[in-house]
Amino acid sequence: xxxxxxxxxxxxxxxxxxxxxxxxxxxxxxxxxxxxxxxxxxxxxxxxxxxxxxxxxxxxxxxxxxxxxxxxxxxxxxxxxxxxxxxxxxxxxxxxxxxxxxxxxxxxxxxxxxxxxxxxxxxxxxxxxxxxxxxxxxxxxxxxxxxxxxxxxxxxxxxxxxxxxxxxxxxxxxxxxxxxxxxxxxxxxxxxxxxxxxxxxxxxxxxxxxxxxxxxxxxxxxxxxxxxxxxxxxxxxxxxxxxxxxxxxxxxxxxxxxxxxxxxxxxxxxxxxxxxxxxxxxxxxxxxxxxxxxxxxxxxxxxxxxxxxxxxxxxxxxxxxxxxxxxxxxxxxxxxxxxxxxxxxxxxxxxxxxxxxxxxxxxxxxxxxxxxxxxxxxxxxxxxxxxxxxxxxxxxxxxxxxxxxxxxxxxxxxxxxxxxxxxxxxxxxxxxxxxxxxxxxxxxxxxxxxxxxxxxxxxxxxxxxxxxxxxxxxxxxxxxxxxxxxxxxxxxxxxxxxxxxxxxxxxxxxxxxxxxxxxxxxxxxxxxxxxxxxxxxxxxxxxxxxxxxxxxxxxxxxxxxxxxxxxxxxxxxxxxxxxxxxxxxxxxxxxxxxxxxxxxxxxxxxxxxxxxxxxxxxxxxxxxxxxxxxxxxxxxxxxxxxxxxxxxxxxxxxxxxxxxxxxxxxxxxxxx
DNA sequence: GATCCTCGAGTTCT
DNA sequence: CTCGAGGATC
Numbered sequence: 001x002x003x004x005x006x007x008x009x010x011x012x013x014x015x016x017x018x019x020x021x022x023x024x025x026x027x028x029x030x031x032x033x034x035x036x037x038x039x040x041x042x043x044x045x046x047x048x049x050x051x052x053x054x055x056x057x058x059x060x061x062x063x064x065x066x067x068x069x070x071x072x073x074x075x076x077x078x079x080x081x082x083x084x085x086x087x088x089x090x091x092x093x094x095x096x097x098x099x100x101x102x103x104x105x106x107x108x109x110x111x112x113x114x115x116x117x118x119x120x121x122x123x124x125x126x127x128x129x130x131x132x133x134x135x136x137x138x139x140x141x142x143x144x145x146x147x148x149x150x151x152x153x154x155x156x157x158x159x160x161x162x163x164x165x166x167x168x169x170x171x172x173x174x175x176x177x178x179x180x181x182x183x184x185x186x187x188x189x190x191x192x193x194x195x196x197x198x199x200x201x202x203x204x205x206x207x208x209x210x211x212x213x214x215x216x217x218x219x220x221x222x223x224x225x226x227x228x229x230x231x232x233x234x235x236x237x238x239x240x241x242x243x244x245x246x247x248x249x250x251x252x253x254x255x256x257x258x259x260x261x262x263x264x265x266x267x268x269x270x271x272x273x274x275x276x277x278x279x280x281x282x283x284x285x286x287x288x289x290x291x292x293x294x295x296x297x298x299x300x301x302x303x304x305x306x307x308x309x310x311x312x313x314x315x316x317x318x319x320x321x322x323x324x325x326x327x328x329x330x331x332x333x334x335x336x337x338x339x340x341x342x343x344x345x346x347x348x349x350x351x352x353x354x355x356x357x358x359x360x361x362x363x364x365x366x367x368x369x370x371x372x373x374x375x376x377x378x379x380x381x382x383x384x385x386x387x388x389x390x391x392x393x394x395x396x397x398x399x400x401x402x403x404x405x406x407x408x409x410x411x412x413x414x415x416x417x418x419x420x421x422x423x424x425x426x427x428x429x430x431x432x433x434x435x436x437x438x439x440x441x442x443x444x445x446x447x448x449x450x451x452x453x454x455x456x457x458x459x460x461x462x463x464x465x466x467x468x469x470x471x472x473x474x475x476x477x478x479x480x481x482x483x484x485x486x487x488x489x490x491x492x493x494x495x496x497x498x499x500x501x502x503x504x505x506x507x508x509x510x511x512x513x514x515x516x517x518x519x520x521x522x523x524x525x526x527x528x529x530x531x532x533x534x535x536x537x538x539x540x541x542x543x544x545x546x547x548x549x550x551x552x553x554x555x556x557x558x559x560x561x562x563x564x565x566x567x568x569x570x571x572x573x574x575x576x577x578x579x580x581x582x583x584x585x586x587x588x589x590x591x592x593x594x595x596x597x598x599x600x601x602x603x604x605x606x607x608x609x610x611x612x613x614x615x616x617x618x619x620x621x622x623x624x625x626x627x628x629x630x631x632x633x634x635x636x637x638x639x640x641x642x643x644x645x646x647x648x649x650x651x652x653x654x655x656x657x658x659x660x661x662x663x664x665x666x667x668x669x670x671x672x
Numbered sequence: 673g674a675t676c677c678t679c680g681a682g683t684t685c686t
Numbered sequence: 687c688t689c690g691a692g693g694a695t696c
Binding site for chain 1: 676677678679680681682683684685686
């Protein structure tokens with residue numbers, strides 16, 4: 001070997017070592033020390049040397065993650081130590097039994113466990129011989145699995161070489177391959193673009209990706225690996241506890257789950273379960289439970305196995321996020337704007353921790369996309385706080401007698417024609433004021449918290465009032481008397497009195513709230529506030545023509561037209577007249593001084609503040625001239641993060657928007 | 673004419 | 687919270 005080659009070889013080995021170190025820092029330590037671009041540069045440098053000296057290329061080089069296509073499918077491999085399954089527990093009592101059985105068998109009064117999330121992916125085994133990855137295999141039936149070495153190599157969080165591995169060793173790492181929720185969403189978007197089939201959930205996507213015959217496809221999929229234990233371990237000193245095993249695995253360069261924790265006793269198990277359950281919605285990947293393992297390996301051995309599951313471990317499952325149920329009926333709802341929304345009435349099913357009996361089907365397109373019919377078996381999903389949705393229809397379970405769903409052409413409430421609006425997606429009842437459903441919904445909107453805030457006048461009561469013809473428009477609310485209210489079912493003196501009081505309170509309001517309450521199409525809280533500040537009083541808005549309206553910030557020709565149209569209708573003018581007569585009043589708009597402290601500053605509030613409600617904070621900011629919006633963008637000046645902030649915080653950090661906490665916020669506004 | 677930003681509207685259950 | 691679309695901007 002000449003000097004040049006020798007130099008290249010040294011440089012190549014140095015680069016491989018450095019890349020492996022950064023992989024370790026990134027995946028295991030979760031603290032990258034160099035930007036991604038710098039990492040890519042290292043990879044490219046390595047590639048350049050390898051291209052110049054093909055004869056020197058090492059097969060464990062990080063550039064060699066993607067191998068050749070397996071045309072013949074996967075070979076079967078036998079696990080030297082079977083990959084066992086875990087016993088499941090679905091409630092506390094089963095966990096208590098598990099714990100008490102362990103205490104009894106081991107004749108101890110307390111026992112320590114490791115608790116970690118049960119990742120919803122697929123189990124694989126990675127075999128490292130003398131530190132090099134030589135085989136990756138799926139779990140299969142536990143005894144035999146499929147050889148997916150080529151695809152396992154393409155996963156970035158699977159090191160091709162262990163760090164500090166004993167020279168003569170055979171170490172089998174076991175863990176879970178999964179796809180993050182973000183990666184899953186991205187993949188499905190790509191599948192859509194390519195006209196390919198969508199995956200149902202991240203687990204299926206991970207399984208499908210790992211089983212691609214072409215490792216190049218597998219490599220392009222966002223797969224991740226988390227180790228949860230050891231299989232075979234020859235030439236490697238086993239520590240005394242499972243927690244130490246996981247730490248040792250991390251030292252070898254693999255990622256163990258960062259949420260693992262040691263707990264003690266039954267109460268410890270349950271608190272770990274609760275902690276992970278609350279963490280669940282915020283984790284980047286799906287988990288379907290918690291795994292408890294006796295920490296002490298000697299004690300594990302004394303516990304032994306039952307059939308194919310260890311007695312020292314238990315999977316405590318969360319309520320499933322997906323369940324199968326049947327569609328009993330498809331109804332349509334009529335919204336305040338006449339929007340016709342189809343709703344699937346479901347046979348009640350416990351999913352994601354609550355009982356779900358309704359799920360929106362959004363619109364006729366969605367019904368066509370799903371091809372859902374009454375009588376169908378459907379998969380319903382509810383993850384975290386997310387609203388339940390019908391994910392898919394099990395078409396092979398469809399009864400022979402089923403008939404295709406026909407979208408109604410007439411409003412089920414008022415029998416008016418249903419028309420598609422411009423986009424062709426939203427169907428609307430053309431009944432307008434003649435549709436009692438639209439009247440009911442617009443009254444509910446008027447009374448709602450963000451509008452006139454009439455406490456006690458909720459959905460049920462509005463329906464009662466309208467159905468009993470005590471009111472037929474929003475002005476009628478102010479003609480109600482306690483005596484009339486008492487004629488309603490389940491209405492006592494106290495409730496009637498309280499309602500009259502809150503109606504009275506609502507007479508004093510603000511112009512933006514009043515405008516919003518009217519329910520003018522396309523006029524929400526923000527636009528209502530813009531109208532109010534621009535024109536100053538109601539009369540000016542009512543007589544404004546389209547040209548005048550488009551001068552308002554964020555109002556264009558379409559919205560302007562809606563506003564003019566609304567005030568042109570005699571009925572609307574009458575109702576507004578009635579409301580003013582009934583004593584609705586608001587303080588005249590205080591012009592925000594041009595030198596206001598936060599003039600032209602945009603704020604977004606997230607999480608809850610301890611000192612004031614979000615609404616209070618918003619109103620305070622607005623009086624100081626600030627604009628308060630609901631979504632973060634590059635134009636946002638400050639994001640105020642209270643406790644338990646939502647996804648807005650992540651976005652703010654990504655966009656580099658200034659984030660301030662409650663203390664800083666108080667300081668900022670305190671200067672006034 | 674295309675692209676980005678933001679608002680409005682509708683949604684489930686406790 | 688998410689989707690669709692109006693409005694602003696280049």
